[in-house]
Amino acid sequence: MRKLLIYLKDYKKETVLAPLFKMLEATFELFVPLVMAAIIDRGIRQEDTGYVLRMGLLLAALGFIGLLCSVTAQYFAAKAAVGFSTKLKSALFDHIQSLSFTEIDTLGTSTLITRMTADVNQVQNGVNMVLRLFLRSPFIVFGAMIMAFTIDVQSALIFVVTIPLLAVVVFGIMMITMPMYRKVQAGLDVVLSVTRENLTGARVIRAFHKEEEETGKFKERNDKLANLQLSVGKISALTNPVTYIIINAATIILLYTGAVRVDEGSITQGQVVALVNYMSQILVELVKLANLIITITKALACANRIEAVFEVSSSMQWEAVKSANAAMENVPAIEESGIDKSEPKIKKELAVEFSHVHLTYAGAGAESLCDIDIEVPKGQTVGVIGGTGSGKSSLVNMIPRFYDATRGVVRVDGRDVKNYGMEELRQKIGVVLQRAVLFRGTIRDNLLWGRAEAADEELWAALEIAQAKEFVEAKEGGLDAYVAQEGRNLSGGQRQRLTIARALVAKPEILILDDSASALDYATEAALRMALKKLSPETTVFIVSQRASSIQHADQIIVLEDGEMAGLGTHEELLSNCEVYQEIYYSQFEKQTAMQN
Numbered sequence: 001m002r003k004l005l006i007y008l009k010d011y012k013k014e015t016v017l018a019p020l021f022k023m024l025e026a027t028f029e030l031f032v033p034l035v036m037a038a039i040i041d042r043g044i045r046q047e048d049t050g051y052v053l054r055m056g057l058l059l060a061a062l063g064f065i066g067l068l069c070s071v072t073a074q075y076f077a078a079k080a081a082v083g084f085s086t087k088l089k090s091a092l093f094d095h096i097q098s099l100s101f102t103e104i105d106t107l108g109t110s111t112l113i114t115r116m117t118a119d120v121n122q123v124q125n126g127v128n129m130v131l132r133l134f135l136r137s138p139f140i141v142f143g144a145m146i147m148a149f150t151i152d153v154q155s156a157l158i159f160v161v162t163i164p165l166l167a168v169v170v171f172g173i174m175m176i177t178m179p180m181y182r183k184v185q186a187g188l189d190v191v192l193s194v195t196r197e198n199l200t201g202a203r204v205i206r207a208f209h210k211e212e213e214e215t216g217k218f219k220e221r222n223d224k225l226a227n228l229q230l231s232v233g234k235i236s237a238l239t240n241p242v243t244y245i246i247i248n249a250a251t252i253i254l255l256y257t258g259a260v261r262v263d264e265g266s267i268t269q270g271q272v273v274a275l276v277n278y279m280s281q282i283l284v285e286l287v288k289l290a291n292l293i294i295t296i297t298k299a300l301a302c303a304n305r306i307e308a309v310f311e312v313s314s315s316m317q318w319e320a321v322k323s324a325n326a327a328m329e330n331v332p333a334i335e336e337s338g339i340d341k342s343e344p345k346i347k348k349e350l351a352v353e354f355s356h357v358h359l360t361y362a363g364a365g366a367e368s369l370c371d372i373d374i375e376v377p378k379g380q381t382v383g384v385i386g387g388t389g390s391g392k393s394s395l396v397n398m399i400p401r402f403y404d405a406t407r408g409v410v411r412v413d414g415r416d417v418k419n420y421g422m423e424e425l426r427q428k429i430g431v432v433l434q435r436a437v438l439f440r441g442t443i444r445d446n447l448l449w450g451r452a453e454a455a456d457e458e459l460w461a462a463l464e465i466a467q468a469k470e471f472v473e474a475k476e477g478g479l480d481a482y483v484a485q486e487g488r489n490l491s492g493g494q495r496q497r498l499t500i501a502r503a504l505v506a507k508p509e510i511l512i513l514d515d516s517a518s519a520l521d522y523a524t525e526a527a528l529r530m531a532l533k534k535l536s537p538e539t540t541v542f543i544v545s546q547r548a549s550s551i552q553h554a555d556q557i558i559v560l561e562d563g564e565m566a567g568l569g570t571h572e573e574l575l576s577n578c579e580v581y582q583e584i585y586y587s588q589f590e591k592q593t594a595m596q597n
Contacts, residue, residue, distance in 0.1 A: 002059075002358075003208055003307055003310065004088060004123065004303055004306065004307065007084050007087040007088045008080060008127070010083065010087070011079065011080040011083050011084065012078040014078075014079050014080035014083075014131075015079070015080050015131060017072075017076045018074075018077040018080060018131040018132065019071045019073070019134070019135045020073075020134070021069045021070070021072045021073035021076070021222060021386060022070070022073040022131075022132055022135065022136040023135060023139055024066075024069045024548075025066045025069040025070045025073065025136070026136045026139050026140050026143065027142065027143075028062045028065055028066040029047045029062075029066060029281065030140065030143045030144065030147055030281075031062060032059065032062055032087075032277070033147070033273070033274035033275075033277035033278055033281075034147070034274060035055055035058055035059055035062070036059075036273060036274060036277060036549050037151075037268070037271050037273060038055055038270065039052055039055045039056070039270070039271035040183075040268075040269060040270030040273055041268045041269065041270035041271070043055060043216070044268075045270075047391075050580070052520070053127070062536075064323050064460070065505070069334070072120060073131075073143070074132065075544075076131070076244070076297075076594065077127075077128050077131035077132045078128060078355045079129060080127065080128075080311065081124050081125075081127040081128035082124065082132065084124065085120050085121065085123065085124035085127075088120055088123070088305060089116060089120050089438050090129070092115070092116055092118065092120070092306065092310070093311075095309065095310055096112055096309070098314055098389050099312065099314050099461065100314045100315055100316040100359070100402070100403070100404075100571055101402045101403055102315050102316075103312050103314060103315065103361045104363065104401060105361070106310065106362055106363065107191075108193065109196070110192045110193035110360055111187055111189045111193075111255050113192065113196075114185070114188055114192050115302075115305055115309055116187050118188065118302075119135070119185065119302035119303075119305050119306055120297050120302075120306065121298045121303050121532060122299050122302040123303050123306065125298075125299065125354045126290070126295055126296050126298070126299025126300070129292050129295045129296070129300070130292070130296065132142075132328050132441050133288055133289070134292065136285075137285040137286070137288050137289040137292065138289070139283040140281055140282070141163060141285050141286065142163075142222065143186045143283050144159070144278040144279075144281050144285075145159040145160065145163060145278075145282075147274075147278055148278050149464040150276055151267065151271045151274055151275060152261060152266065152271060152275070154257065154261065154266075155254060155257050155258060155261060155267070155275055155276075158250055158254050159250075159278075160256065161250075161252055162246060162247070162250040162279075162282070163282065163345070165246055166243055166246055166247070166282075166286050166393070167308070169239070169242050170286065170289060170290050170293055171293070173235060173236065173238060173239050173290075173293075174293045174294075174296075175236055177236055177294070177297055178297045178300065178301060179236050179260075180228070180231065180232040180235070180295055181232060181301040182301040182304070183228055183305070184225070184228050184229055184232060184301075185302060187221075187224060187225035188225060188541055190221050190224075190225070191218075191221050191222055191225050194217060194218050194221050195218070197505045198214050198218065206442050207377060209591045213247055219247075221387070226406065228475035230234075236294050236297065239290040239291075239293075240287060240290065241293070242507070243283070243286050243287060243290060244283070244287075247279065247282065247283040247286070250279060251279050251280075254275055254276060254279055254549075255276065256578060258272035258275060258276075259272070259454060261270050268536050284369075290405075292383075299580075302303065313382075315362075316401065316404055316418070317418075318421055318422045319418070319419050319420060319421055323502070324352075327371050338384065342399060349377050349378060350375055350376065350377055350378065350411070350413070350414060350477070351377060351378040351379075351412070351413065351509070351540035352374075352375075352376040352399055352410070352411070352412055352510065352542075353374070353376065353409075353411040353414070354372045354373060354374045354395075354398075354408070354409075354410055355373060355408050355409045355410075355411065356371055356372070356373050356396065356407070356408040356409075357369060357371070357372040357373070357405045357408035357409070358370055358372075358405060358406050358407035358408055358409060358492055359391075359394055359398065359403060359405055359406055359563075360406045361403070365552075366595055367406075367563055368391050368394045368563050368565045369391045369394050369395060369564075370564050371408075371565075372388050372565055373550075373565075374558060374565070374568065376540060376542075376556075377540075378509075378538055378540055379537045379538055379539065379540060380540055380541075380553065380554075380555040380556065381532070381533075381540075381541045381543065381554045381555050382540070382541065382542050382543070382554055382556055382557070382558065383543050383545070383551025383552070383554035383556070383558065384396065384542060384543065384544040384551070384558045385544075385545060385546065385548065385558070385559055385560070385565070385581070385584060386546075386559060386560035386561055386584075387546075387561065387584070388546070390513075390560040390561050390562060390563065391560050391563040392514075392531075392560055393434060393514055393544065393566065394563075395411075395514070395544075395558070395560065396431075396512045396514055396542050398410045399412065399418070399429060399512060399542070400417075400419070400425065400426060400429045400431055400511065400512070401417045401418070401425060404418070411430070411488065412425065412429075412510070415507075422491055426566060427506070427508075428509045428510055428548075429509070429510045429511075430503035430504065430508030430510070430512065431503060431506050431514070432496075432499050432500050432509045432511075432513050432514060432516040433499075433502045433513065433514050433516070434514050434515045434516070434518075436487065436492070436495035436496045436498070436499045436519075437452070437486060437487075437499070438483050438486060438487035438490070438495055438498060438499065438518070439483070439485070439486075440483065440484060440485040441482075441483055442470055442477070442479065442480045442481060442482060442483060443475075443478075443479050443480070443481050443483055443498065444456075444459065444479040444480055445483075446483055446498060446502055447459045447462065447463075447479070447498070447501060447502050447505050448505070449502055449505075450462070450501075450502045450503060450504070450505030450506035451505050451507070454505050456479065458505060459479060459501075459505060459556065461505035462501040462502075462505045463498075463501045464531070465500075465501070465504055465526050465528075465531040465532065465534070465535070466497045466498070466500040466504060466528065466531075467497055467520075467524050467527050467531065468494070468497035468498055468500075468501050469544035471494055471497075483498075488497075491519075492519035493519040493520050493521070493524065495519075496516050496517060496519050496520060497520070497524075497528075499516065499550040500516055500517075500528070500562050501512065504535075507536075508539070508540075509538065509539060510539070510540045510542070511532075511535070511539060511540070511541045512541075512542045513541070513543050513544065513546070515544050515546065517545070517550060518545075518546075518547075522549065524535075525547075525549075525550060529550070529553065546583055546584075547588065548581075548585045548588050548589070549588070549589075551571075552571040552585075554570075554571070555570070555573070556568060556569060556570060557569065557570065557571060557574055557581070559574060559578055559581045559584075561580050566578060566579075566580040566581070567580060567581050
């Protein structure tokens with residue numbers, strides 16, 4: 001929690017004023033029993049109506065001033081807590097954005113969502129409650145005990161025994177429940193993960209008639225969470241009855257002792273009432289303190305989970321952006337696993353180079369890519385084909401450095417991708433991922449992600465190459481037509497074409513199409529391939545596909561099988577000497593038709 005308190009530094013005034021006004025309210029509250037005692041002992045006993053009215057007005061004034069102090073404290077506490085959570089969410093979001101795909105895969109999307117929403121809100125509630133009650137409740141408890149001593153020492157000794165006993169109960173329950181609340185939050189992660197999977201995969205679940213099975217899975221995890229919450233709730237629920245028993249027992253003893261002391265003439269009836277009022281104040285404040293402890297316990301558990309995300313650092317370290325002259329210099333040699341990674345002078349003719357590249361995902365038991373060694377000259381169109389899980393996406397994901405090679409070197413324009421600044425590298429590369437992702441807004445908003453300063457003429461040119469111009473023109477508003485979240489108001493093919501256009505707007509030197517035409521019909525895909533040939537001669541294109549027709553006209557084709565390179569060459573070369581490529585091709589085309597092609 002301490003590490004998170006830096007986000008309160010801009011609210012120092014509020015964090016001081018909120019508890020200060022609460023202390024003022026508490027101070028006025030501590031004088032109320034003394035005024036009540038004076039009313040009973042002097043006003044009522046002596047039948048002095050004027051005195052009763054004056055003291056009544058004083059009580060009303062104390063209540064009104066206390067109310068003003070309370071409202072002011074609530075304002076400052078809320079301002080500090082909400083401001084704190086706003087800054088914390090922003091910092092957490094920025095940190096998550098800085099993580100590489102490896103860390104995000106390891107942590108899990110559902111966990112990150114929970115920690116950015118429910119956990120931060122719980123911490124916000126904790127900060128709010130601490131500013132309001134953390135000083136006020138102990139102040140009233142010990143203040144009431146001190147005030148009791150000013151009335152009668154013998155009776156006040158009951159307070160001395162009662163308060164530590166209550167503290168043992170409250171803090172003992174807190175120590176037991178704190179680790180249990182951590183488990184509750186972890187269980188919430190699991191339930192959220194299952195919910196997210198079911199919502200995103202609702203169509204697949206219905207298609208395979210798995211509703212009952214998925215409902216059963218959800219019920220099992222939800223029941224487990226409910227049982228955890230019930231367990232911790234039962235223990236937390238002991239706080240109120242146990243504290244009430246202790247307080248009421250102390251009140252009974254206090255009344256008995258007070259009655260004896262009144263008979264002895266040591267104290268007055270009004271003073272006994274004041275002592276009982278102080279005991280009641282202690283009861284109320286300890287109940288508040290118990291609830292505060294529960295809130296703090298939850299907040300601390302959530303704060304630790306948030307801190308755990310902040311402690312995860314990106315496995316990718318990016319270089320500072322280098323000048324063009326610096327880029328031409330040799331990079332010091334790096335030796336790893338016997339591979340010479342020394343940077344040669346930039347080979348201008350090569351766009352991308354994989355030098356004995358291996359890739360193992362975090363937590364994976366085996367390599368996803370093994371000893372990939374390829375050179376891709378500038379301006380070439382490269383096809384990447386292979387079966388499901390062969391490593392096609394893994395291969396191209398290392399070019400923009402979404403993942404780092406565990407061994408070997410990936411070079412872009414002759415430089416190791418690890419020696420680029422993030423912005424410098426990503427400006428060279430346009431990526432269209434397997435899943436077409438669009439954001440809520442307009443078509444123009446989505447296209448300008450490619451390049452914010454692009455003119456409308458450039459947007460239309462990119463749409464034309466992506467074969468999206470026709471359907472965009474047909475939409476009401478054209479470029480300003482509305483796009484729902486994830487492009488739900490568009491067909492799969494329309495989404496894919498818009499994501500291709502978005503990448504083209506950036507005018508990248510390297511364009512990666514990762515199975516991004518799977519939803520297109522053959523005619524549209526063929527028109528797209530023809531249009532891509534009209535790009536700048538310096539533009540290098542990687543086309544990842546499971547369709548042989550999509551990549552057969554590429555300058556060179558990379559064939560992958562189980563993470564290894566099974567073949568490399570043109571369509572004709574592979575068709576004559578690569579069994580894996582032959583199997584893929586002939587499974588999609590009849591042999592006679594294939595030979596005619």
